[in-house]
Amino acid sequence: MEYEIIKDGKFRYIEKGEGTPIIILHGLMGGLSNFHGVTDYFPKKGYKVLVPELPIYDMPMIKTNVKNFAKYLERFIEYKGLKDVILLGNSLGGHIGLLHTKLFPEMVKALVITGSSGLYESAMGDGYPKRGDYEFIKKKAQDVFYDPAVATKEIVDEVFETVNDRMKLVKTLAIAKSAIRHNMSKDLPKMHTPTCIIWGENDSVTPPKVAKEFHELLPDSELYWINECGHAPMMEHPKEFNAILDAWLEKRKF
Numbered sequence: 015m016e017y018e019i020i021k022d023g024k025f026r027y028i029e030k031g032e033g034t035p036i037i038i039l040h041g042l043m044g045g046l047s048n049f050h051g052v053t054d055y056f057p058k059k060g061y062k063v064l065v066p067e068l069p070i071y072d073m074p075m076i077k078t079n080v081k082n083f084a085k086y087l088e089r090f091i092e093y094k095g096l097k098d099v100i101l102l103g104n105s106l107g108g109h110i111g112l113l114h115t116k117l118f119p120e121m122v123k124a125l126v127i128t129g130s131s132g133l134y135e136s137a138m139g140d141g142y143p144k145r146g147d148y149e150f151i152k153k154k155a156q157d158v159f160y161d162p163a164v165a166t167k168e169i170v171d172e173v174f175e176t177v178n179d180r181m182k183l184v185k186t187l188a189i190a191k192s193a194i195r196h197n198m199s200k201d202l203p204k205m206h207t208p209t210c211i212i213w214g215e216n217d218s219v220t221p222p223k224v225a226k227e228f229h230e231l232l233p234d235s236e237l238y239w240i241n242e243c244g245h246a247p248m249m250e251h252p253k254e255f256n257a258i259l260d261a262w263l264e265k266r267k268f
Contacts (some may be wrong), residue, residue, distance in 0.1 A: 031057025041105030051252025
């Protein structure tokens, strides 16, 4: 189902439900629709789900980096008057959630990361996006998932449009390089926020060894695997993803 995108001040976001706030952070090539399974499920469990549209292509080039997205998230949280939030991020969104938690630990009650950058990622794989080559873009989009069919024509078209827009492509590459530069391996052992790590066993963008390293470095983390699953578990196996997260939140009394 499609949700109404609320335009409020400088922010665009989806909001559904009442209760403890779960803020969902999308990835570099991921839109708000990637989390429909989560957005449908958790309001029924007593949570307020918010999905802000991150200003991936709207910031000046000099400010287009992970740290400024984390600060943007903090401004959104303050604007909405939220506290004790649960951050849930996929890919770049996980990285933004991790950095926000480092910078503003008092605001975050719990963190959920899936296919997160911050330690390692190979989002560009064996080559940069080739403008104008639809089949190349289609193959790259399919490689994100265990089941290539998850990469619908709509998803491929969106990625194709992005890499064929010169400014969007330049900013995409700038963000990817920022994510690689902003390695958090030295920060993670000092971060004691409870963290749920949900990872696809077949993730080729951030391989399973990355999840294990996050688990080893984060002092209060639990690691869960989803089989036959790539880089976006909440899209590829939404029911299993929700079940794992729901059980973890229940166990930790969040």
